[in-house]
Amino acid sequence: MTPVKLYPAKPEKVYLFGTCLIDLFYPEAGMDVVHLLEREGIEVIYPDDQTCCGQPAYTSGYHDEARAVAAAQLDLFPEPWPIIVPSGSCGGMMRTHYAQLFADSERQAQAEEVASRVFELTEFLVHVCHVRLVDRGEPQRLAMHTSCSARREMGLAETGPQLLQQLSNVTLVEQARAAECCGFGGTFAVRHPEVSAAMVADKGAAIEAAEAEHFVTSDCGCLMNIDGHLQHERRALRGEHIASYLWRRTA
């Protein structure tokens, strides 16, 4: 699905597209992204006028509305620096669907150019920064849920686990049916709540069954869903964004 990507050399500066979920609900994860990138000697530029990539409207079929919102984001990255997105879902939207959204419009070239500079965080840390992590944390059994967009739309099933495997005290366990969706799917969770609930219940149970003490995701949508479900069921297992986990254990 994803064409071969030739990665650039490590840049001096990057843009951060924080995503609306991180902005509103998980800003600490956003700050941890900044810390991780700065430690690699990269200056992080956070365009103040960013809002949302437009995906919620796009997947709901409201493409005129999505296009207007996406157009407002396109103008925020004038310099040729990479755009780091700590979410496979928003990253996939920008990399894959912006070109479709602006096809045959006057913004087509701009959309394609911006899309070509979009990198998901773990992808960027692995393939561009060639990051080396030194684990300072206690031994822990950890599971990772890679979002479907990161896994399939962006072809990044491996980059998250590659980072976690560098943590010497972390035992990365794989839950059964790891590649299966957690049931979030944006408005899907609201339009088909019972099906979504069955999916997240299975996902939570699978992570628990793998005897993970903690879990991470690369997408705050999945996190809000899985962690929110486990909290609702008063389970002890908790999750966080992979950026926070990486930073906490290596700072």
Next chain:
Amino acid sequence: MSTPSTAKSPKETVQGGAATPEVQTFDPRHFHAQAHDALNNPQIRGNFRSAMDGLMRKRRDVFAEWDLETLRQLGANVRARALARLPDLLEQLERNCQANGIQVHWAENGDEACRIIRKLCESRGARRMIKGKSMVSEEMHLNAHLEAAGVEALESDLGEYLVQMAHETPSHIIMPAIHKNTGEIADLMHDKTGIARTLDADTLTAAARAQLRERFLTADVGLSGVNFAVAETGTLCLVENEGNGRLTTTVPPMHIAVTGIEKVVEHLQDVAPLYALLTRSATGQPVTTYFNMISGPRKSEEHDGPQEVHLVLVDNGRSRIYQDDELLDTLRCIRCGACMNHCPVYTRVGGHTYGTTYPGPIGKILMPHLLGLEATRDLPSASSLCGACGEVCPVKIPIPDLLVRLRKESVGEGRGNVPGAGIKRNAKEVAAWKSWQWLATHPAFWRLGTGAAGRFRRLSPGHLPPWTDYRVAPKPASKTLHAMMRERCRTESDS
């Protein structure tokens, strides 16, 4: 189809003369209620989960040694090339079939196809039909139509045979009775055919075989589907495992093959990659037990084979799909069922929940064209867009993109090429998205709004159904990332 209803009428079939059964009917309009029932039925959940797990594992194992990506691209190209020349290829197919002695009939919709088939039966005074597996015949509710005309149609595919005996519809396009476990099949066979109840699959199969064998020999007509119709040779390819397809198409004096117009391929050599992809994607088999290539009726010097062979080419909405260059990809499908095997929604709700002939991801992108977006209004949205279907599709149909396209059509922002376009557009939802658009294109107000959500986070609702029926409500952080980054800039410029 002119009528969007898929509800089946109760019907007595030839099985054992049991009393009129309770017929469970499913309708795409009741997707939510049907999903609710399936989700709360441990038997259904367990049967599908274990069956789909097995099918996914078999597919993965059988492709392990292959360059799957290259093969899928080849499959996609073969199908796309055939579709690009579809009108020409159909005419070529007709000419070459006729030259082979196969009579070709065209049907604009399911009703017309049923009439053609009924008339063919009447032309021989046929009362008994034996059927190989054909999803197109399900699509047009052929059995009910023939029954009303006094023709008994008996399904000979083992899964279809069981489903027919249970007065149900298929729950999977390749494995019609996949919703039943061995215990349920044992009960069914015991109740309907009177054999001793047994969990031994071989004994059950032998009992079905004995009954079917007699019916193959006495049937007046055999009806089958078609997997690939080869334009350059006028050959009809039929893929099967049970030998029922071969018996259906060779023993009765008349063979009727029925297929959608999209099943045509250009060259005989195009069949090889598609067959390689089909069996592996469907059941994880490197090859099926039978692969039939039907090239005409019995010749004068031959001792067996049907005296007449007919091909019924059914449009039923396909030519409308053909006219839209995005939706066209839907017609690449070779009906392997891999999309449903890998679908987390299908695995949980099962095939009947969809209430349509074709369930699962392919059903969600195909049935709106056949039944309209009103009857299927809940199907395009019944996906988390996880992409598993598109990832495994052997002909690379971009199923998630097509789901999004149908959502776009549903809310009236598409090209209007799907019946019922705009059916889900409502003022409230449009207003909500317009407000979101305004806020997300006015960054100062966005920051004001998100900042306020954080400051008043104690007031943020903890009860947000349906989200909070199963999860806790997300709470806005006290400070947004915007605010944190602004503070950081200030601190840096101060120092």
